[in-house]
Amino acid sequence: MTAIADRPEVSRDLAPPRLAKEPPTGAQYLESLRDGRVFYLDGKRVDDVTRHPAFTNAAHSVARMYDSLHDPAKRDVLTFETERGTRSHKFYKIPTSSQDLFEARNAIAEWARMSYGSLSRGPDYKAALVAGLAADADFYGEFAGNVRRWYEKVTDDVMFVNLSLLNPAGDRMKPIAQQRDTYMHVVKERDDGIVVRGARMISTGAAFSHVTYVSQYIPAAGLGADDKDFALGFFVPFDAPGVKLIGRYSYEYLAKKVGTPFDYPLSSRFDETDYSIILDDVLIPWENVTAYRNPEVVNGLFPRDFAARFCFHACTRTAVKLDFLCGLLLKVTDMNQISAFRGVQASIGEVLGLRHQLWALVGAMAAEPDPVPSGEPYVHPNIRYALQWRNCYGDIFTKVRTVFHNLMAGGFIQIPSSAQDFKNPAIRHWLDRYWKSATLSAEERVKLVRLVWDEFATEFAGRAEVHERNFSGSYEGNRVETYFTGEALGDNDRLRAMVDQCMSEYDLDGWTGDAWPRWQPVEGAPAHT
Numbered sequence: 470m471t472a473i474a475d476r477p478e479v480s481r482d483l484a485p486p487r488l489a490k491e492p493p494t495g496a497q498y499l500e501s502l503r504d505g506r507v508f509y510l511d512g513k514r515v516d517d518v519t520r521h522p523a524f525t526n527a528a529h530s531v532a533r534m535y536d537s538l539h540d541p542a543k544r545d546v547l548t549f550e551t552e553r554g555t556r557s558h559k560f561y562k563i564p565t566s567s568q569d570l571f572e573a574r575n576a577i578a579e580w581a582r583m584s585y586g587s588l589s590r591g592p593d594y595k596a597a598l599v600a601g602l603a604a605d606a607d608f609y610g611e612f613a614g615n616v617r618r619w620y621e622k623v624t625d626d627v628m629f630v631n632l633s634l635l636n637p638a639g640d641r642m643k644p645i646a647q648q649r650d651t652y653m654h655v656v657k658e659r660d661d662g663i664v665v666r667g668a669r670m671i672s673t674g675a676a677f678s679h680v681t682y683v684s685q686y687i688p689a690a691g692l693g694a695d696d697k698d699f700a701l702g703f704f705v706p707f708d709a710p711g712v713k714l715i716g717r718y719s720y721e722y723l724a725k726k727v728g729t730p731f732d733y734p735l736s737s738r739f740d741e742t743d744y745s746i747i748l749d750d751v752l753i754p755w756e757n758v759t760a761y762r763n764p765e766v767v768n769g770l771f772p773r774d775f776a777a778r779f780c781f782h783a784c785t786r787t788a789v790k791l792d793f794l795c796g797l798l799l800k801v802t803d804m805n806q807i808s809a810f811r812g813v814q815a816s817i818g819e820v821l822g823l824r825h826q827l828w829a830l831v832g833a834m835a836a837e838p839d840p841v842p843s844g845e846p847y848v849h850p851n852i853r854y855a856l857q858w859r860n861c862y863g864d865i866f867t868k869v870r871t872v873f874h875n876l877m878a879g880g881f882i883q884i885p886s887s888a889q890d891f892k893n894p895a896i897r898h899w900l901d902r903y904w905k906s907a908t909l910s911a912e913e914r915v916k917l918v919r920l921v922w923d924e925f926a927t928e929f930a931g932r933a934e935v936h937e938r939n940f941s942g943s944y945e946g947n948r949v950e951t952y953f954t955g956e957a958l959g960d961n962d963r964l965r966a967m968v969d970q971c972m973s974e975y976d977l978d979g980w981t982g983d984a985w986p987r988w989q990p991v992e993g994a995p996a997h998t
């Protein structure tokens with residue numbers, strides 16, 4: 470085994486401060502994706518994700534986010550100046566106060582509004598990871614310098630970082646150590662790094678990312694002493710030799726084949742892709758490693774440095790999505806003038822309340838932050854409120870979808886086959902007569918209903934619901950982690966103690982203290998009530 474001191478880059482001091490620079494523009498971001506990565510769709514290799522018809526609109530949707538960093542009207546909301554004189558998105562900043570978190574929330578929301586909450590894994594999402602790692606860098610021991618250096622690189626370049634934490638399905642009855650044929654693990658140690666093999670599922674946004682962070686997330690049990698070869702953490706660029714991407718079909722591609730933006734206004738530009746990453750004997754240089762054969766460190770990544778921050782980002786993004794869905798619901802109910810009915814008002818009020826709940830949760834995460842585990846003068850969003858977002862949001866999204874189904878009824882599917890029907894004079898007059906609403910022309914009504922359809926009924930919509938319900942873990946797993954977090958933080962003991970306090974105030978003979986008058990049974994009262 471190579472001695473720690475001999476490993477290149479691991480112990481190197483931080484690089485000198487860089488010259489002041491601005492974030493990448495949208496054009497520069499698109500150019501950065503033309504890196505020769507090995508990427509497949511429909512059985513064929515994709516040569517350029519920025520120009521392929523399956524991905525170009527989504528890539529340009531992300532490019533718009535980078536361009537907004539240069540918009541004078543949004544610069545102060547979106548960006549901050551680092552100690553190195555560079556300018557970056559505010560969620561990349563390691564926060565030291567509630568004010569920092571509120572400013573980060575506003576920056577996250579500003580970007581989320583550009584996709585109406587549809588792009589869940591934008592460039593700022595994994596700022597949750599890199600800033601979390603850097604705030605707790607010493608926890609990563611010999612690789613602390615790597616953690617800090619990667620944080621500075623990602624922040625200075627406003628990099629789009631992907632995350633790969635989950636193993637393929639494999640055989641859930643077998644322990645991890647017996648699944649070397651499938652799960653990611655180290656196969657060789659070299660002077661210049663480690664060689665890894667295996668796969669990771671599911672890396673949302675991988676098509677549009679610069680680099681992925683690979684580690685392990687095993688809920689509850691974690692990695693054990695026999696799993697050291699699997700206990701890794703590292704950054705790997707997508708153009709690294711041996712990295713391959715294979716994933717599901719593109720809904721943007723489907724929209725272009727069967728319709729227009731009028732028919733598929735969301736899926737035609739906001740499909741963020743879900744890809745699996747294959748690591749085919751990939752060399753990871755030592756300077757890119759953050760954990761090596763260390764189960765304790767890998768098990769600590771999620772609860773110590775990532776959970777609260779990714780929930781903070783996700784809660785903000787989904788609150789923006791609920792803003793959009795509330796507006797959509799109001800437009801739909803106004804369309805047929807049904808919002809005057811009490812039952813409809815109750816449904817709208819319920820959805821508005823769910824929207825308020827998400828904004829309240831993210832506000833509480835920022836207002837009552839937790840200190841980071843390292844003891845450094847940094848803060849994380851409040852983990853208790855973060856976990857409640859994990860518990861409630863999947864059900865919220867499904868509830869909102871059900872409200873749309875109930876209120877729109879058959880009108881939900883009263884739509885022509887495509888925008889082309891409106892361009893055919895032979896049938897346009899029929900559409901104009903029979904497809905209008907109380908307040909909208911046929912074209913305006915169908916445009917609105919197609920937007921609802923793309924949000925809740927297309928393949929893009931089906932994937933969105935699966936994603937929203939499982940975005941942060943399984944239904945049961947999220948709630949189990951809330952329980953165990955309560956045990957670990959002492960919350961559950963404090964709740965138990967409250968009951969103990971109540972029960973200590975009385976016994977078989979009456980009150981045990983002096984706060985209440987001595988117990989005197991009322992003469993003639995029944996013995997038991």
